[in-house]
Amino acid sequence: MPYVGTEDETLECSFRSLEFVNATFIVEGNKFPIPKISKTTRMGLQLTVGKGAFPGRGLGKCLQGKVEASMVKNKRDHFGLRLKPDARQRKKEIEKKQERRRVRLSGE
CATH class of the missing domain: 1.20.5 (Single alpha-helices involved in coiled-coils or other helix-helix interfaces)
Structure with a gap:
């Protein structure tokens, strides 16, 4: 599997808890499509970081709250x-x- 790079202008945050993975069939000889983060996601991350969020901390007023995502139970x-x-x-x-x-x- 080839290495997938990122753009230099993207915002790097360690508190992202959602990743999108797509499998794409590429014919031999064609160029690899470059994955890009959407403008909406980028704007949301910039606002979150701009409001004072820190990676590895909660999003509450005093930086409290859960950092990791909750597990979904099958009911x-x-x-x-x-x-x-x-x-x-x-x-x-x-x-x-x-x-x-x-x-x-x-x-x-």
């Missing part, structure tokens, strides 16, 4: 995000799932 039940179901509710949910599977497998 497979039909309960609300904060509801803690009791044993009866869990059993009822399992029975519903089993019934849906039976219907799907029987082809009805």
Whole structure:
């Protein structure tokens, strides 16, 4: 895989938590497309740094807050995000799932 360089005029920030990765098919002999950061993203980063944000620090008034991105949990039940179901509710949910599977497998 060839080395992908960056433009010198781009703003370098270590607190970026989102990266875009694209796979592009390039015919042999053609030039490599140069990846560029969008004007909107560049403007947002300049404003964030201009307001006093520091790499590795939070974005709160006193530089508090999370620095790393939160992990997304896979929620497979039909309960609300904060509801803690009791044993009866869990059993009822399992029975519903089993019934849906039976219907799907029987082809009805």
